[in-house]
Amino acid sequence: MLDRHLLRTQPEAVRADAKKKGIEVPIDRFLQIDEEWRTLITGLQARQADLNRSSKEIGALMSQGKRDEAEAAKETVRAAKEEIAAGEARERELEAELRDLELQFPNLPHESVPVGFDEDKNAIIREWGDIPPFDFEPKPHWELAEARGLIDFPRASKISGSGFAVYTGWGARLQRALISFMVDRQTLRNGYREVYPPYLVLGASLYGTGQLPKFEEDLYKVDDDLYMIPTAEVPVTNLYRDEILEAWQLPIKLAAYSACFRRESGAAGKDTRGIQRMHQFDKVELVKIVLPENSYDELESLTVDAESILQELGLHYRVSLLCTGEMSFSNAKCYDLELWSPGLRKYLEVSSCSNFEAFQARRANIRLRRAQGDKPEFAHILNGSGLATPRLFAAIIETFQQEDGSIVIPDALRPYVGTDVIA
Template sequence: MLDIKWIRENPAALDEALKKRGAEPQADAIIALDETRRSVIQTLQDMQSRRNAASKEIGAAMAQKNQELAEKLKAEVASLKDEMPVLEQKEREAIAALDDVLSRIPNIPLDDVPVGKDEHDNVVARVVGEKPRWNHPAKEHFDIGEALGMMDFDRAAKLSGSRFTVLTGQLAKLERALGQFMIDLHTTEHGYTEVSSPLMVRDEAMYGTGQLPKFAEDLFRTTDGRWLIPTAEVTLTNLVSQEILEQEQLPLRLTALTPSFRSEAGSAGRDTRGMLRQHQFWKCELVSITDAESSVAEHERMTACAEEVLKRLGLHFRTMTLCTGDMGFGARKTYDLEVWLPGQNTYREISSCSVCGDFQARRMNARYRVKDEKAPRFVHTLNGSGTAVGRCLIAVLENYLNEDGSVTIPDALLPYMGGLTKIERSA
């Protein structure tokens, strides 16, 4: 959420930022709501002050035995008492109206974010590795998995409907190995603390990281009003909600390997075959909580940690700087890691690393205390995938496919595969 004081002082900057994101200007409407809210609050405060003053004046009038004045003041206090509940309701409505609008305004892009409309305007930051060179034809992951007899979409549909997958045998083991490799790398070499946290959260947690109220249709909700997490970003970031940290505690670097759940409401007809766009998938999440001065540098560090996963697996990828029109709602700057998929003959996103500034912290009321400063500041938050396990599985299948249909296991995963060096169909 943006600071209303900043909007009040920088209306043109807000509208320019929204324009860069492809959104309509809203500064005037927001400021009008804020003026209504402030006017109602001021009127209510004036009434409260007058009621308190009149109450004291009643005592003075009674002491002077001025009954006429005392009765007049009592009538005034009674009238104020009747009017104030109405005004208090108007105050609640004015605050709610402003908060609702502010909760739907996206974050302000950093100055170095390229301006553009969509993914076609994203900019290549770097390219790592080379595309595999084979004499045999490339295949898509679902053809590879089904030919191995270890990837079953029909049985998954029988159990749960579309956009689910059943993996068995060596492919199930490979998926587990990928997740274990990622969490071990980030905790033992990159300084992240592993967290095991709930997979269901309350409204407040989804609001804190920006999923609510705008993106409710993208989420799954339980019958008792909880939400299934679309990413462990929700739980890891909200661990510091409503808290005041000491600056010396920062940065906090947290990671979790969890299932994620997404309704994919806006993706009808997209990637309906295979594992690319699932309702349920595993992901290794990275979250950093920093002070204001460190967040930009932490963004580069986090992205490098995610890139290291793909480097260790020997996968060709490129890192993209997302343009203003393609960034997520809460991000100020985002890098997408796009891995090369030979079967599709294209790059596909496998990780997205974003710096959010104090946007989420304002929603969560998460702050830190700076030495010799009276008022605490809002923390800065960052999140990224380190990486999406299912998409990494896809990349390994397509990039390590052999001519005979078997799949060689990358060296980095061998310690997790129990002596297995190749995945092949059982006789």
């Protein structure tokens, strides 16, 4: 959600910025309804004030024993009440429409974001390492995994259907090692506080982070109002929903490992080979709640924190600054980390590091107070993966495969995996 005040005072700027994301916003309709709503509520509140006054007078009359006068006053008030009730009904309508309109406004892109609608408008900010050279034909990860018994695809689909993987033997071990490695680095080295969240959340939490109402079809729903989390961002960000934080508590930096569950209903048939796109996958998520004036510096350091994992593993990747049209609805600025897959000969997205500014905080009602007596203001919220395992797993075994199909484990992971090589 955007600030209503911004919509009222700078409608044309909002319209133009939203257009950069390719979104036509109903700003005219909003202004019209907003105007009507404000006129109505001003009048309604004056009425309500009259009524409150009258009720007090009746109370006074009653206590003085002037019953007749009191009864007469009641008659007058009763009529006024009906008018107010009608006004309130109209107000509820207008408010519902305002809320509905408000949800159609995307977050506005930061000025540093390139304007454009195609992937080729994304800016490659930096690359790390080189495309690893091979003196043989590198295999895709599913062939490597199959040959060494790291992932059992046929049995996965037998027990759970398509879009699931069963990690077995050294594969399971590597998977578990990656999670421990990443959580350790983000907590012990990069200063995040570890959170282990529930995997099921109430609808209210999904509204807070914006998955609902728009993306219900991507979620698994297990009960009346319980959903499986599509990312740890949901439980972790919502930890502070409806809270007012003290400025000295910020920044709050949280790192959470969780499994993630996505129906991927819009992506049926896409990336079906291997483990590029799964209904269930593992991810370490980083969330920051920060002071507004620091949020862009915090975005840079968040991105560096996510990158540090890839660097330590010795994987080639690049950082892409998404253009306006490629960013998600609630983003103000977003870096993607793209990891090189030698087997697929393309870059795979393993992390999106985003600054939502106050957009998400406004929805989730996460505020901060600078000093005693100050008005609360909305915090800025950022998140990024640090990182998602399936594509990382794939890139690791593809990058470090040997001609005989064995896989050398990167130094940093050896204490976690417990071997130098998966032979």
